[in-house]
Amino acid sequence: MNKDLTTGKPQTVLWQFCLPLFGSIIFQQLYNIADSLVAGKFIGERALAAVGNSYEITLIFIAFAFGCNIGCSVVVSMFFGARQYRDMKTAVSTAMIASGALCLLLMAAGLLFCRELLLLIRTPEEVFADSKLYLDIYIWGLPFVFFYNIATGIFSAMGDSRTPFYFLAASSCTNIAMDIWFVAGFKMGVAGVAWATFICQGVSAILAQAVVQKRLRGIRTPDKPPVFSWPICLRIAKVAVPSMLQQSFISVGNIVIQSLINGFGPGVMAGYSAAIKLNNLVITSFTTLGNGISNFTAQNIGAGKLPRLREGFRAGIKMVWLLSFPISLLYVFGGEIMLRLFLDNPSAEALGSGLLFLKIVAPFYFAVSAKLVADGILRGASLMGRFMTATFTDLILRVVLAAVLSRTSLGSTGIWCAWPVGWIVATTLSLMFYYRGPWMNRE
Numbered sequence: 001m002n003k004d005l006t007t008g009k010p011q012t013v014l015w016q017f018c019l020p021l022f023g024s025i026i027f028q029q030l031y032n033i034a035d036s037l038v039a040g041k042f043i044g045e046r047a048l049a050a051v052g053n054s055y056e057i058t059l060i061f062i063a064f065a066f067g068c069n070i071g072c073s074v075v076v077s078m079f080f081g082a083r084q085y086r087d088m089k090t091a092v093s094t095a096m097i098a099s100g101a102l103c104l105l106l107m108a109a110g111l112l113f114c115r116e117l118l119l120l121i122r123t124p125e126e127v128f129a130d131s132k133l134y135l136d137i138y139i140w141g142l143p144f145v146f147f148y149n150i151a152t153g154i155f156s157a158m159g160d161s162r163t164p165f166y167f168l169a170a171s172s173c174t175n176i177a178m179d180i181w182f183v184a185g186f187k188m189g190v191a192g193v194a195w196a197t198f199i200c201q202g203v204s205a206i207l208a209q210a211v212v213q214k215r216l217r218g219i220r221t222p223d224k225p226p227v228f229s230w231p232i233c234l235r236i237a238k239v240a241v242p243s244m245l246q247q248s249f250i251s252v253g254n255i256v257i258q259s260l261i262n263g264f265g266p267g268v269m270a271g272y273s274a275a276i277k278l279n280n281l282v283i284t285s286f287t288t289l290g291n292g293i294s295n296f297t298a299q300n301i302g303a304g305k306l307p308r309l310r311e312g313f314r315a316g317i318k319m320v321w322l323l324s325f326p327i328s329l330l331y332v333f334g335g336e337i338m339l340r341l342f343l344d345n346p347s348a349e350a351l352g353s354g355l356l357f358l359k360i361v362a363p364f365y366f367a368v369s370a371k372l373v374a375d376g377i378l379r380g381a382s383l384m385g386r387f388m389t390a391t392f393t394d395l396i397l398r399v400v401l402a403a404v405l406s407r408t409s410l411g412s413t414g415i416w417c418a419w420p421v422g423w424i425v426a427t428t429l430s431l432m433f434y435y436r437g438p439w440m441n442r443e
Helices: 010-043 045-081 085-120 125-140 142-157 162-185 190-217 230-262 266-302 308-340 348-380 384-405 412-435
Strands: none
Touching: 010 045, 010 162, 010 190, 010 266, 010 308, 045 085, 045 125, 045 142, 045 190, 045 230, 045 266, 045 348, 085 125, 085 142, 085 190, 085 230, 125 142, 125 190, 125 266, 142 162, 142 190, 142 266, 162 190, 230 266, 230 384, 230 412, 266 308, 266 348, 308 348, 348 384, 348 412, 384 412
16 A cells, blocks of 8 residues: 655665565565576586576666666655656656667667677577576566566556565465476476476566555546656656666676686686575665665655664664674575575585675675665665766676686686675765765754
8 A cells, every 4th residue: 555655764665665575575575586496406517507607687677667667666666755746657658658668678788799799798508598598588688677666656656566576476385386387397497497487477467556656546647647758757757777787887897797606617707606505695675775765755755854874774774684684694604595495406606605605794784784775765865876876886896806806816706706795885985975975954
C-alpha cells in the first residue's frame, strides 16, 4: 500500500520501508545466484565460469534498467510528497515510454555485438559457446527487466516496499525450481538456466505492471494527465542518466577486471564467479537500502522537510551496520561453506581464490555501506555531480590498482586488494559531500 514517508519518526519510517526492500533484493539476487548454483552443481565448473563470465556483461544492461528505476522513482517521489498527483501520473507514463525506447536500442546493440564483447574480455575458448548462448537468451528478456524495474521504482516512490517483495519472493523461488527442472530434468545445460530466468522475469514484469496500473487508477486527478512530457522527461533524465553512467562504468570496470581474471584460467574464474555473487548480494542489498533512502529523501524534499534528512541518515547508518556485522563474520569465517554452494567438487585453485577474495573484502562492508547511505541522500536530492564523483573515484581506483597489482608477484590476490582501497577513499568523499549538504543548515 502507498505510504507517506514525510510523517512519523524517521527511524521507524525507514525501518518499516527499507526492510521489505532488503528482502526484495535478497530474492532478486537469487535469480543470478540460482543460475550459478545450478550451473556449478548440475553442469560443472566450466558452466559456472561461463555464467559468471556472462554475468559481468549482463550488469551493463541492468545498469540502464536501474537508472530508469531510480530516475523514475526519485521524480515520482517528489511529486507524491508534494501531492501533485497529475504530474506524478505523467512522470510514470513518460518513464515507461522513454525506458521502452532505450530498451529496444540496447537489445539491438546486444544482439549485434555480443560476440565482440565476449572476445573483448578474453573469454576462454572452452567457455565461449556457453557464455554466448546465455547472453543471447538474456538479451531477448531485456523488456521484462526494464519494465519490472520501472514498476518497482513506482511502488517505492509511493512508499510501498512490500508489493515488490511479494512478487520477488514468489518468482525467485519459482526460478530456482525451474533452473533445476530444466537443467537436471530436461538436460538443457546453460540454456536451461537462461530460459528459466527469462520465463520467471517475464511473469514478474507482467504482473507487477498490472498492479501498478491498477494502483494508479485508484489515485484521482481533476483531469486526464498528459501521457508524455518533455520537461518531466528531462527531470527524470537528470537523475537517470548519471545513475546509468555510474552503473554502466562500474560494469565496464568489472568487465576489465573480469578480463584480468580470465588470464588466470578457469579455476580462478570459477572461484571469482562464486565469490563475486556472494559479494554482489551484499553490495546490491546495501544499494537497494540506499535507494529506499533516496525515496525518503525525495518525498521529504517535495514536502519541504529537509531537517528530517539528518535523522534519516543516522537511521540508515544504524541499519546497514547492523546488517554488515553478521555478514562480514559469515563470509570471513564461513566463506568455504558458502562457496561450496556454487562449486561441486571444486579444484583447490577455485576454492582458494574465492575464499581469499571474501576474506579480503568482507571486513570492509562497514565502509562501503556508509557510502551507499550517503549516496542515497545525495541522489534523492538530485545532487548527481557529487554522487558521481565519489562513485567514479572508487571505480577508477579499483580498476587501475587491479591492473597494476595483478602484474606483480601478488597475481590474482592483487586484484582482490583493489576493492577495499577504492571503497575507503570513495566513502570518505561521499560522507564529506553529505555533511556539506543544504540539510545541515536547516533547523
